[in-house]
Amino acid sequence: MVLQIDRTLDGEILDLGGGGECVIGRVYRDQVTAIDICPEELDEAPDVCRKLVMDAAELAFSDASFDHVTAFFSFLYMEKGVLRRVIAEAARVLRPGGRLHIWDANVISAEPEPFLIDLEIHLPSESLHTTYGVIKPDARQNSALFVRLCEEAGFTLLHRREEPELFCLEFEKGAFL
Numbered sequence: 001m002v003l004q005i006d007r008t009l010d011g012e013i014l015d016l017g018g019g020g021e022c023v024i025g026r027v028y029r030d031q032v033t034a035i036d037i038c039p040e041e042l043d044e045a046p047d048v049c050r051k052l053v054m055d056a057a058e059l060a061f062s063d064a065s066f067d068h069v070t071a072f073f074s075f076l077y078m079e080k081g082v083l084r085r086v087i088a089e090a091a092r093v094l095r096p097g098g099r100l101h102i103w104d105a106n107v108i109s110a111e112p113e114p115f116l117i118d119l120e121i122h123l124p125s126e127s128l129h130t131t132y133g134v135i136k137p138d139a140r141q142n143s144a145l146f147v148r149l150c151e152e153a154g155f156t157l158l159h160r161r162e163e164p165e166l167f168c169l170e171f172e173k174g175a176f177l
C-alpha cells in the first residue's frame with residue numbers, strides 16, 4: 001500500500017503515538033510535538049521534533065494549544081476502551097477550527113493471527129517502507145468507528161479517503177467545543 005504525505009499543514013501539531021518512524025515529525029519537524037506512551041518508541045524515532053512520553057488519554061497540555069492533532073497508525077495500538085477519551089482530549093487541546101487528522105487501518109481480526117499492513121510512505125524529502133502490526137482481541141476497527149466517535153465528540157467530518165486496507169480522515173473542531 002502506498003501513501004503520499006505532503007506538507008500542507010500550518011501551525012502547531014500534536015502527533016499522537018508519534019514514536020517509531022515519526023512520520024509526521026519527519027514532514028513538519030519543529031511544528032510537531034510527538035507523544036508516545038512507550039519511551040522506547042520515542043527513543044527509536046529520529047530527532048526531528050519535540051518528543052514527550054505521554055498518555056494520549058491524559059494530555060498534559062492546556063486547552064486550545066494546537067492547530068492540528070494527528071494520529072498516524074496509532075489508534076491501531078490503543079485499547080478500544082480509551083478511544084473516546086483520546087478523541088475528547090484531542091478536541092480539548094485543539095484551537096477552535098483546528099483539525100484532527102487520522103490515518104489508520106481497516107482491521108477485521110488480529111487474533112489468533114496478527115494483523116499486518118505493509119506501507120510505502122512517500123514524504124516530501126524521503127520515502128519509508130514500514131509494516132504496522134498488532135495482535136489483540138479488540139483490534140477490529142474501520143473508518144465508520146472513528147467517524148462515529150469523532151462526531152460524538154463534536155467534530156465535523158471534512159474529508160474521507162477509504163481503501164480496502166486503510167483510511168484517512170480529516171475532522172474540524174467546532175467553534176464552541
